[in-house]
Amino acid sequence: MSEPSVINLLIVDHSRSDIDHIVKTLQGDGYQLELTDTDQAEEARSAIDYQPLEIILLRLADELPTIAEV
Numbered sequence: 001m002s003e004p005s006v007i008n009l010l011i012v013d014h015s016r017s018d019i020d021h022i023v024k025t026l027q028g029d030g031y032q033l034e035l036t037d038t039d040q041a042e043e044a045r046s047a048i049d050y051q052p053l054e055i056i057l058l059r060l061a062d063e064l065p066t067i068a069e070v
Contacts, residue, residue, distance in 0.1 A: 006032045010047050012070060013059040014039040022057065041065035 007026070011019050019037050026033055036047045044065060047053065058067060 006034050007055060008034045008051060008053045009036070010044065010051075010053050010056045011035065011037040012039065012044045012057070012065060013037065014061075014064060015059070018059075039064055041069040044070045 009023075009026075011022060013019055019035075023033060023035060036051065036053075038044050038047070044058075048056070048070065056070075058064075058070060060066070
């Protein structure tokens with residue numbers, strides 16, 4: 001049986017409990033994750049520019065960066 005590949009995941013959100021829930025759900029389904037999480041536009045842009053990412057999850061809310069900012 002082959003080793004599962006690692007999914008590079010960026011979550012842009014301020015809710016630690018929501019981030020933890022997403023991570024636990026994916027890990028419970030057998031996925032291995034390399035997680036980057038932030039609620040800052042500059043950190044999100046840096047992750048997008050310099051890290052290989054398979055999934056980006058971005059919460060749309062007034063106090064978080066917009067899709068255009070990221």
